[in-house]
């Protein structure tokens with residue numbers, strides 16, 4: 001008996017994707033090939049299963065695989081909205097996960113930075129899957145080495161600009177709430193050109209970062225937020241970091257430090273889509289801890305956010321986005337209904 005489909009159903013985005021079933025597909029992002037190098041690819045996904053810096057509930061080491069599993073469903077059909085197959089415009093590879101020797105945690109920031117630098121050196125766009133939010137620090141270091149100081153666009157419930165206690169022997173503190181104060185101190189990001197969106201925790205000192213807290217974000221449309229981001233970042237190279245806890249816990253229960261009153265996926269995806277003309281040089285999605293979410297909502301949202309970035313690159317390389325037209329009523333309202 002042969003395995004594999006006899007004929008590919010026509011609704012699949014490509015015959016290649018249709019060669020496996022959605023529910024038992026290989027666990028790579030969007031069922032992309034897994035390769036050892038990003039050489040010659042437009043975009044590389046790198047999993048960073050690190051959660052030793054978590055202050056509350058651990059488990060984000062399982063994030064990359066959960067996002068891969070959730071993404072199989074996204075690869076099946078053409079993109080919505082847009083109506084195109086981004087994988088026919090953007091070559092994507094899934095590099096698997098960085099090997100992290102957890103017995104020597106103080107070496108891990110360097111390990112992550114080196115792995116990221118290797119990918120960036122190939123010219124591929126690096127999209128990293130966490131892991132807890134600490135991983136953004138070595139990722140910013142790797143990107144800043146190529147692009148210089150960047151504007152950080154951070155979607156998050158927390159600012160993560162708390163100050164570390166005095167260093168123990170000069171070691172980097174493994175804390176997922178202090179890495180952006182360090183990134184500012186080290187000149188990796190420019191606080192005045194950076195913006196934190198969806199914030200709903202208080203800091204007395206924002207360290208010069210712009211904050212669009214979620215009360216403001218809720219009152220703004222996605223294009224309004226994107227316009228503000230464009231003005232604030234002012235043409236600088238942009239690094240986007242999405243802490244999945246930017247979403248309301250209704251949409252992202254599977255995370256280490258959920259805070260209520262958050263963004264909706266609709267608002268977040270719309271904002272990312274409207275940020276189309278920024279010079280985005282790096283992207284990470286962090287803090288997906290799937291074991292707190294048996295329904296898999298969190299990983300599905302995270303995978304969809306990552307997919308949006310692939311679609312963004314596809315539009316930049318010629319994919320034409322389509323939309324369903326808004327229906328125009330052609331039936332006359334009956335006099336009885338109008339009077340009622």
Ligand SMILES: [Mn+2]
Nearest residue numbers: 157158243245
């Ligand atoms: Mn957070």
